Amino acid sequence: MQTIAPELAELAALIADPGRASILSRLMDGRPQTASELAQVAGVTPQTASWHLARLARFCLLKVERRGPRRLYCLANPLVAQMLEGMMTVAVAGSQPLRPPRIDDEMRRARTCYDHLAGELGVAVSDAMRERGYLVLDHEVGELTAAGTAFLCSLEIDLRPSSRHRRALCRPCLDWSERRPHLAGRAGAALADLAFRRDWIRRRPEGRSVEISAAGLAAFRTLFGARI
């Protein structure tokens, strides 16, 4: 019986190293990062990181872009991000009984998940939108209502599909720190984009977590009705 089990094992082995897992996890913030930065994140020397990055890129998990003397790495495509999403969801569930849930507070509070909001912020915004009837969001399925579409349009959020790749408008993404679904898909990405543009949230120099500005806190509370 020929199956894809060998390929599956090969892929898993690629993620099974703590250093590479850290790199992939870090790249889930969607921003291209240099080999040196990723070496630091992984807690290994640059030459070791280089070896890890080469393996990940050879398997097309990573895309590399040469910018001057440095190389910027990022996840190869949304499929990889979605796969990691799924694995993280199972990972926290599976390792739960043994390990105390030691998650960085800033990370839990607010972060980006590839291209959309996650953490308490992401879940709170999604919950609020659901309560207002803008959204139907489940562990497996998500749908933006007419009212929700109108609401997002009133915020000048562009929900038109990109020409390149067709993407789901609205889909759930299981938040691994909150263990509840939050909004992902084009709508989630557009919302995060808006939040950055209006300076509601700012990327912290270190890590995937984001800082909620005072204006952002007010906006999420009043505009969305988020309890945060």
Add this chain to the structure above:
Amino acid sequence: MQTIAPELAELAALIADPGRASILSRLMDGRPQTASELAQVAGVTPQTASWHLARLARFCLLKVERRGPRRLYCLANPLVAQMLEGMMTVAVAGSQPLRPPRIDDEMRRARTCYDHLAGELGVAVSDAMRERGYLVLDHEVGELTAAGTAFLCSLEIDLRPSSRHRRALCRPCLDWSERRPHLAGRAGAALADLAFRRDWIRRRPEGRSVEISAAGLAAFRTLFGARI
């Protein structure tokens, strides 16, 4: 920065062994199987398989049910199946350039993917339903149209949600052998269930692949318009 990278790596390491990958891949057919069967699939001795199974079960990737002197193992929950789906999709894409795509012919022809149809059959049926306007199916998003709902109802397919877990009615699952999406979710599961009940397809004693009966071939062609 505390992340879930360690847990992610731990989970990946669990799948990274060829034997365990074979076991997980095999269990994707949705049927509980004994430790001995799985040992044979993995190509290892029973005591080695036992060790693998214990590790998988400890991480809650597998559920075990004691039936007499033997133990039946199956995937712990649909989340695990969906994660493996995602990994397989990336795995075939990533390892493609190097490896010749040596996939078992029967497997490619028709198989089950956890609870729905896959392979040429699964894709052909999904394509046909799409062409008839029953279905909108994309790499990321799926929707059953009113006509599609009516069609499935006319086949006496029960689309009511199960009380236990809410599940998506209609979602795409990327077929790793065909590299195209096929129908999954409650609708896909119900359709596969119907196909088994009407003896359109039969499980082969060995492996995950299914055999299409003569009646099945006729049914898929005439009822669905599938080119298969």
Add this chain to the structure above:
DNA sequence: ACTACGCTTCGATCATGATCGAAATATTCA
């Protein structure tokens, strides 16, 4: 209670691959 069978635990062996120092390569800027 005894036997048969499926499965698991223990112990020892062995192979794969992660790591880093040292050195080479590539790119930009002066």
Add this chain to the structure above:
DNA sequence: TGAATATTTCGATCATGATCGAAGCGTAGT
């Protein structure tokens, strides 16, 4: 062209975990 910096390649070392034989355990049937 030469210096500075980022990154990769090479080589040697070392640790983790996969494997199977042997033995132990638990369940079902006689």
